Amino acid sequence: MAVNMNTASQWNPLQLQAIWRELEDQVHPFSRVLSIRGEAFRQLDAAAKLFIARRFMEHVQESVLYVIDGNGIDRVYLGAPKHLVDGGGTILRPPGSNLYWIRPAVHKITTATLIAPPVPAKHVKIPRPPNAYILYRKERHHHVKISNPGITNNEISQLLGKAWNLESREVRQKYKDMSEKVKQALLEKHPDYQYRPRRPSERRRRRRNTQSQDQQDNTDANNATTSPGDASASAATPSDSTDAV
DNA sequence: CCGAATGAAAG
């Protein structure tokens, strides 16, 4: 496993064909992942792996990856990562190591310990980066709570919200910079991160009314969410009773 | 889950 990627394989073309024919038995219209015995895989050099991968790619028409089985079976899989995590599996990459695929946990997980580093899986939810005020509040939360026995979190928010607005631009800028750094660190760790808020529909109904909402109509003080725009959504207001999770 | 603050991001 050295540097030669583009050099010729130690296997001649005829041998490569033979290796491929054996694996090709697994190929059918619905197979998206190839299974290769660990022992056989270790016989392959870089060029041979590339040869096989390209052949398989002709069938699946997508980028593929070699992934070592992390469930205790001496086996390697070739395919797009998404097919390995579809059923809830996880692909882990211990630092400086190969990729391991962890099965959801069907019957027996014998060698789960093989993969110690808690590298986040593909689809774990990444929390959004905190904004300047959130960092400010987080930093002072404990102190405020200690200083004001019995204070509630909501009151802490009110207190620190006031304090925040009274802070100098320098102080606020300091936290703004911090939030920016936190965000950059997150993007570095998760280059594909994207804030994806759920649609209002798939979450709860009524949200609190903010500034200048005014009392347009006091028939139902509980019903907010009146769009100021037009009459398109006036009558509807679907679901209102049960939202929850 | 909600709320209470602020602000980033998305629609």
Next chain:
DNA sequence: CTTTCATTCGG
């Protein structure tokens, strides 16, 4: 413009 959600944690 609107809403979600990042922080906190008792209700």
